[in-house]
Amino acid sequence: MKKSTRIGVLLVIVIIAAAAALAEWLVIRDGDVTKAPSGLITSVEIGGPFTLTDHTGRQVTERDYLGNFTLIFFGYTFCPDVCPTELGDIALALDELGTDSVAVTPLMITIDPERDTPAKLAEYVPLFHEQLIGLTGTVEQIKEVADSYRIFYRRVEDPNYTYYLMDHTSFIYLLDPEGNVVSLFRYGTSPEEMASIIRKHMRG
Amino acid sequence: MPLNRSLAVMVILTVAASGAVLAQAHEHKQGPLTVVHPWSRATAPSQKAGGVFLRIRNDSNQPDRLIGVESDRADVASLHALIRDGDVMRMRPVQGGIEVPANGEVVLAPGGKHVMLIGLRAQLIKESNIPLTLIFERAGRVEIVAVVEAAGSRGPSGAGAHRAADTKSR
Numbered sequence: 001m002k003k004s005t006r007i008g009v010l011l012v013i014v015i016i017a018a019a020a021a022l023a024e025w026l027v028i029r030d031g032d033v034t035k036a037p038s039g040l041i042t043s044v045e046i047g048g049p050f051t052l053t054d055h056t057g058r059q060v061t062e063r064d065y066l067g068n069f070t071l072i073f074f075g076y077t078f079c080p081d082v083c084p085t086e087l088g089d090i091a092l093a094l095d096e097l098g099t100d101s102v103a104v105t106p107l108m109i110t111i112d113p114e115r116d117t118p119a120k121l122a123e124y125v126p127l128f129h130e131q132l133i134g135l136t137g138t139v140e141q142i143k144e145v146a147d148s149y150r151i152f153y154r155r156v157e158d159p160n161y162t163y164y165l166m167d168h169t170s171f172i173y174l175l176d177p178e179g180n181v182v183s184l185f186r187y188g189t190s191p192e193e194m195a196s197i198i199r200k201h202m203r204g
Numbered sequence: 205m206p207l208n209r210s211l212a213v214m215v216i217l218t219v220a221a222s223g224a225v226l227a228q229a230h231e232h233k234q235g236p237l238t239v240v241h242p243w244s245r246a247t248a249p250s251q252k253a254g255g256v257f258l259r260i261r262n263d264s265n266q267p268d269r270l271i272g273v274e275s276d277r278a279d280v281a282s283l284h285a286l287i288r289d290g291d292v293m294r295m296r297p298v299q300g301g302i303e304v305p306a307n308g309e310v311v312l313a314p315g316g317k318h319v320m321l322i323g324l325r326a327q328l329i330k331e332s333n334i335p336l337t338l339i340f341e342r343a344g345r346v347e348i349v350a351v352v353e354a355a356g357s358r359g360p361s362g363a364g365a366h367r368a369a370d371t372k373s374r
Binding site for chain 2: 077078079080081082084085087088089091092119120123124127128129152156158160161162163165167168169170171186187188
């Protein structure tokens with residue numbers, strides 16, 4: 001093999017490996033999913049324990065939210081479009097659930113811990129819903145929880161301004177009261193659809 | 205006293221006038237272009253970015269192009285688009301402007317193209333106004349005023365906003 005061909009082959013291998021690594025973040029494999037005989041998903045093998053700080057400054061873990069259904073959204077307060085839309089949709093889904101919404105805890109976990117302090121989250125989350133809890137942590141703590149939920153996020157700098165934006169996966173996860181991930185809502189899922197799936201899981 | 209009274213009347217008139225802008229879907233017309241109900245979303249005090257959404261109608265046989273935007277409410281105002289790359293959301297500046305088709309319209313809405321305000325100089329408070337200038341290739345500069353809706357609003361006039369988000373600012 002000529003040297004240039006060898007480099008070419010190597011490059012292709014590197015690209016495929018990189019693509020596979022990226023796909024790993026986003027793909028939920030069939031083997032990860034456990035279903036009830038009815039076809040209702042009872043758990044997906046993603047997520048896991050975390051230690052973070054909520055918007056009141058209190059240290060929390062995933063155990064603090066057991067006993068209730070939980071909606072988890074990964075976003076950031078500097079986010080100009082996607083996050084307000086998703087958080088607005090979560091609020092509407094809770095409205096749609098009516099009195100059942102007390103059995104649902106909505107969480108927003110920031111993927112921008114360097115800017116999103118508890119104080120910033122405390123200003124931000126009540127704009128969307130009185131039940132919404134904002135969570136932040138150290139860079140390592142956030143990486144750990146984002147990795148366990150297979151969230152992709154990356155800082156994007158623009159030479160035109162000193163601020164940065166984030167590229168990020170925009171999923172909303174539904175956890176049951178035992179802390180199992182039972183559903184995942186993609187960007188664009190309507191609040192009505194979210195509410196109807198949450199209800200389905202409430203009925204079991 | 206008469207001076208004070210006339211001042212009071214002026215204040216009332218100003219408030220009434222700005223209320224009128226809020227109460228109805230508003231439009232800004234310039235030549236063949238109509239900018240329909242520009243709106244934005246409320247921000248938290250320390251939030252530094254916001255989006256402005258609107259519709260532009262073109263009643264001419266000539267296409268036009270939105271090539272720039274200015275606002276003194278932010279360090280930078282620019283045209284941005286949300287790019288959905290699978291499930292990853294990427295926000296990027298629009299290259300070459302946004303076409304407004306002849307006898308047609310273009311919509312800048314959440315989840316797509318929008319005016320991006322980066323480095324907000326003040327919090328965007330619900331029901332307040334944001335003056336902006338849109339710059340078109342043919343129509344030139346068009347002054348508009350965007351109305352600030354609730355933070356989680358999906359459209360103008362609070363369409364679909366959660367009721368608790370109605371508090372002006374916290």
